[in-house]
Amino acid sequence: MSNLELEKLSLEEVLDKEVSETSGEFVNRLIYGRKLEKLDIPKLDENTCEVAGWRMGGAKAEQLRPPRIVRVGLIQNSIVLPTDAPIAEQRAAIHKKISGYIDHAAKCGVNIVCMQEAWTMPFAFCTREKYPWSEFAEEAVDGPTTELLSNLARKHNMVIVSSILERDGVNGDTVWNTAVVIGPDGKVIGKHRKNHIPRVGDFNESTYYMEGNTGHPVFETPYGKIAINICYGRHHPLNWLMFGINGAEIVFNPSATVGNLSEPLWPIEARNAAIANSYYTCAINRVGIEKFPNEFTSGDGKPSHREFGQFYGSSYVAAPDGARTRGLNRHMDGLLVAELDLNLCRQTKDVWGFRMTQRLDMYAKEITAASQSDFKPQVVGK
Amino acid sequence: MSNLELEKLSLEEVLDKEVSETSGEFVNRLIYGRKLEKLDIPKLDENTCEVAGWRMGGAKAEQLRPPRIVRVGLIQNSIVLPTDAPIAEQRAAIHKKISGYIDHAAKCGVNIVCMQEAWTMPFAFCTREKYPWSEFAEEAVDGPTTELLSNLARKHNMVIVSSILERDGVNGDTVWNTAVVIGPDGKVIGKHRKNHIPRVGDFNESTYYMEGNTGHPVFETPYGKIAINICYGRHHPLNWLMFGINGAEIVFNPSATVGNLSEPLWPIEARNAAIANSYYTCAINRVGIEKFPNEFTSGDGKPSHREFGQFYGSSYVAAPDGARTRGLNRHMDGLLVAELDLNLCRQTKDVWGFRMTQRLDMYAKEITAASQSDFKPQVVGK
Numbered sequence: 001m002s003n004l005e006l007e008k009l010s011l012e013e014v015l016d017k018e019v020s021e022t023s024g025e026f027v028n029r030l031i032y033g034r035k036l037e038k039l040d041i042p043k044l045d046e047n048t049c050e051v052a053g054w055r056m057g058g059a060k061a062e063q064l065r066p067p068r069i070v071r072v073g074l075i076q077n078s079i080v081l082p083t084d085a086p087i088a089e090q091r092a093a094i095h096k097k098i099s100g101y102i103d104h105a106a107k108c109g110v111n112i113v114c115m116q117e118a119w120t121m122p123f124a125f126c127t128r129e130k131y132p133w134s135e136f137a138e139e140a141v142d143g144p145t146t147e148l149l150s151n152l153a154r155k156h157n158m159v160i161v162s163s164i165l166e167r168d169g170v171n172g173d174t175v176w177n178t179a180v181v182i183g184p185d186g187k188v189i190g191k192h193r194k195n196h197i198p199r200v201g202d203f204n205e206s207t208y209y210m211e212g213n214t215g216h217p218v219f220e221t222p223y224g225k226i227a228i229n230i231c232y233g234r235h236h237p238l239n240w241l242m243f244g245i246n247g248a249e250i251v252f253n254p255s256a257t258v259g260n261l262s263e264p265l266w267p268i269e270a271r272n273a274a275i276a277n278s279y280y281t282c283a284i285n286r287v288g289i290e291k292f293p294n295e296f297t298s299g300d301g302k303p304s305h306r307e308f309g310q311f312y313g314s315s316y317v318a319a320p321d322g323a324r325t326r327g328l329n330r331h332m333d334g335l336l337v338a339e340l341d342l343n344l345c346r347q348t349k350d351v352w353g354f355r356m357t358q359r360l361d362m363y364a365k366e367i368t369a370a371s372q373s374d375f376k377p378q379v380v381g382k
Numbered sequence: 383m384s385n386l387e388l389e390k391l392s393l394e395e396v397l398d399k400e401v402s403e404t405s406g407e408f409v410n411r412l413i414y415g416r417k418l419e420k421l422d423i424p425k426l427d428e429n430t431c432e433v434a435g436w437r438m439g440g441a442k443a444e445q446l447r448p449p450r451i452v453r454v455g456l457i458q459n460s461i462v463l464p465t466d467a468p469i470a471e472q473r474a475a476i477h478k479k480i481s482g483y484i485d486h487a488a489k490c491g492v493n494i495v496c497m498q499e500a501w502t503m504p505f506a507f508c509t510r511e512k513y514p515w516s517e518f519a520e521e522a523v524d525g526p527t528t529e530l531l532s533n534l535a536r537k538h539n540m541v542i543v544s545s546i547l548e549r550d551g552v553n554g555d556t557v558w559n560t561a562v563v564i565g566p567d568g569k570v571i572g573k574h575r576k577n578h579i580p581r582v583g584d585f586n587e588s589t590y591y592m593e594g595n596t597g598h599p600v601f602e603t604p605y606g607k608i609a610i611n612i613c614y615g616r617h618h619p620l621n622w623l624m625f626g627i628n629g630a631e632i633v634f635n636p637s638a639t640v641g642n643l644s645e646p647l648w649p650i651e652a653r654n655a656a657i658a659n660s661y662y663t664c665a666i667n668r669v670g671i672e673k674f675p676n677e678f679t680s681g682d683g684k685p686s687h688r689e690f691g692q693f694y695g696s697s698y699v700a701a702p703d704g705a706r707t708r709g710l711n712r713h714m715d716g717l718l719v720a721e722l723d724l725n726l727c728r729q730t731k732d733v734w735g736f737r738m739t740q741r742l743d744m745y746a747k748e749i750t751a752a753s754q755s756d757f758k759p760q761v762v763g764k
Contacts, residue, residue, distance in 0.1 A: 003408075006404070006405060006408050007408075009408075011409060011412040011413070014401070014405045014408065014409055015401075015409070018400055018401045018402055018405060019396070019397075019400045019401065020400055022388070023388060023396045023400060026385075026388050026389075026391075026396065027393060027396055027397070029642070029645070029646065030393040030645065030646065030649075031393070031413075031646075032646070033646035034646075181762075181763075183763070189762060189763040190762035190763060195741065195744075196739045196740075196741065197739065198735070198739070199735050199739070200733065200734055200735060201733075211739075211741065215748070215760050216748065216760055217760050217761070217762045218759065218760060218761050218762070219761075219762050219763050220761055220762065220763040220764045221763065225761070232739075235657070235658060235734065235736050236658070236736065236739075236740065237619035237620075237622070237623060237654075237658050238619075238623070238740065238741075238745045240619070241619060241620070242745065242748050242749075242752075245748075245749075245752045245759065246759040246760045246761065247759045247761060260411070263411070263412065264411065264412065264413075264414070264415035264416075264704045264705065265657055265704045267412075268650055268653055268654050268657065268704070269654060269657065269658075271650055272619075272650045272651060272654035275617070275647055275650065275651065276617060276618070276619050276651075322646045322647045322650070323646065351582065351583075352582055352617065353580070353581050353582060354617050354618065357578045357579065357580070357581075357593075357614075357618070358578075358618065358620065359577065359578065359593065359620075360749055360752055360753035361753040362577075362597075363620045363624065363749055363753075364746070364749045364750040364752075364753040366597070366598065366624050366627075367624075367627075367742055367745055367746045367749055368746040368750060370624075370627045370742055370746075371742035371743040371745075371746040377600065377627065377628040377629045378597050378598055378599050378600060378628045379599070379600050379601075379602055379607070379628065379629060380563075380571060380572035380599045380600065380601050380602065381563075381565070381571040381572060381601050381602040381603065382602045
């Protein structure tokens with residue numbers, strides 16, 4: 001197998017091929033935790049969109065609460081048209097492709113679907129150009145994307161989480177990185193704006209939008225309490241923590257990330273958040289290589305170029321007890337369906353007790369002190 | 383290979399045997415991050431104590447700061463005598479074995495060594511018996527273990543981190559779970575008491591000691607600023623966070639943990655902490671099966687028994703950029719040596735910016751609110 005062929009594979013595909021059946025279960029347990037059962041769900045064309053489904057399991061039957069079974073759908077996708085096509089056409093083409101995937105998610109029994117970060121557009125922030133890319137920004141409640149999804153949500157009785165570039169017309173045409181939550185009646189339940197903005201490599205996002213001002217909302221839906229930690233926010237344990245404290249049972253992490261820098265971190269962060277906060281996490285990354293019309297530089301002696309690098313997909317779901325699904329593939333579209341029992345959240349809190357042993361009062365004092373400009377760290381031995 | 387033989391292996395040993403050379407680098411990168419170089423260090427008897435060494439690498443040369451190279455040593459070990467031997471003899475036997483490992487660590491150029499949690503004793507908290515186990519508790523500064531280690535620290539010009547059961551004679555003979563930090567001059571730099579105490583399964587630790595009252599101290603040593611997050615504290619991102627905010631460059635996590643419940647979490651939590659806080663983490667777990675004189679129950683319909691289960695070792699070091707060493711083995715003593723360049727901590731902060739984008743002021747307010755008994759979570763859509 002050549003290196004290029006290898007780069008298309010996922011870790012899971014390599015292990016499946018090369019690890020023996022005897023060792024397979026052992027390796028699986030150490031990497032992914034409990035063994036999960038495959039869901040019997042319809043497929044799409046295997047050469048264009050992988051469909052995978054897992055029953056997360058792990059919850060016990062309770063006497064006083066029935067199980068609360070929910071199916072989530074995670075969609076990872078490449079863009080459709082070249083980035084120099086007219087904006088309206090680029091967006092329409094992505095709208096069309098994702099509508100098809102949402103229809104398919106409905107056939108898989110999905111109750112809540114979430115797409116990747118800024119799913120209606122190429123991830124153009126590497127260019128540092130404001131035009132034409134800012135034209136992808138749209139109103140959260142009345143924009144064309146929310147209109148499209150409202151219809152789909154109603155049609156399928158689904159909750160849809162849509163991570164877009166938001167144009168805030170009420171506040172001086174400000175641009176935000178925003179997730180819109182649409183209920184099964186097609187109405188917008190609310191929105192959340194990305195709390196932490198990267199200034200890393202080609203992720204020049206602070207050029208385009210500022211830190212969010214919506215706090216850490218948890219959205220009450222018919223399918224559980226959900227929250228959204230957008231992309232770079234997954235590196236911030238405090239961000240995950242506050243969604244947990246506000247009562248989230250599922251936290252989606254719509255992302256767009258590339259290459260060697262972040263790939264070893266990818267399986268760690270959202271999964272750790274699931275463990276630490278006793279909720280489910282759904283990490284979604286886009287796929288493919290996006291080429292831009294004008295060349296841009298990335299510093300560090302690299303020649304100027306037009307490509308952002310490979311978005312490596314690998315979307316996955318992690319459970320409160322640390323079990324996780326395998327990742328979707330690294331190079332093409334995918335729909336990952338996971339069946340959750342929300343009762344596992346409270347059950348895990350009861351088993352591990354992380355919330356009860358959290359000592360928030362101590363940290364409230366320490367973090368308040370640390371946030372002052374005259375903060376003196378607790379150092380011993382100087 | 384039988385299941386029993388398999389259970390003795392580590393994930394790394396299985397992958398080495400079964401994954402081809404071509405795929406090996408790819409699998410290694412996705413599981414462990416950057417490729418690390420092996421250190422050329424002396425071995426011990428391979429049938430009783432594994433010795434492994436890695437150069438963590440990854441730091442760039444700076445113009446204004448020379449590299450700050452430090453070698454850490456992590457010791458995982460089984461107990462020596464049966465748990466019904468006289469307490470003094472049990473402790474003396476462990477003292478003797480570990481003294482040998484520390485001598486060997488010195489030969490490997492180790493500057494800071496850390497043992498597992500409560501390393502001088504069997505992990506007897508599963509029994510819920512106060513005697514004879516409480517007799518293992520000793521004064522942090524003037525106890526026999528600190529005396530032994532002071533001599534070794536001076537002899538080898540080493541910093542030693544020693545996680546013991548502390549008897550606090552000044553405060554009414556209180557018992558604590560404490561890490562003592564000894565400087566290369568043999569003097570105690572300070573101590574830290576475990577902040578978060580488990581009430582999980584057979585970890586009946588809250589029966590023996592209370593939540594620590596020492597905050598989140600960082601100890602200034604000749605080999606960098608270090609802190610200790612004791613065992614169950616690794617499940618608490620806030621605990622890791624405050625050590626980072628107080629300036630730690632290396633955080634040791636002396637632990638004692640068993641079985642399926644925690645093993646899938648083990649590679650995630652300390653590594654996530656290294657990433658989120660831009661410091662090195664050193665996770666150390668004991669090994670072996672400890673059998674107690676009296677039977678005890680574990681509930682959930684399990685028959686009463688005398689064994690705590692397998693402590694699975696697998697000690698490892700993680701770097702601020704997410705790279706990690708392979709784990710030590712799962713069933714016998716081991717010394718893991720890792721060479722770190724402390725400059726990588728600040729370099730990683732500069733690259734990723736997690737500290738600068740942390741928004742502590744926002745979280746100070748939110749966590750303060752959340753710690754009040756009349757807290758109202760931020761829920762939308764009710």
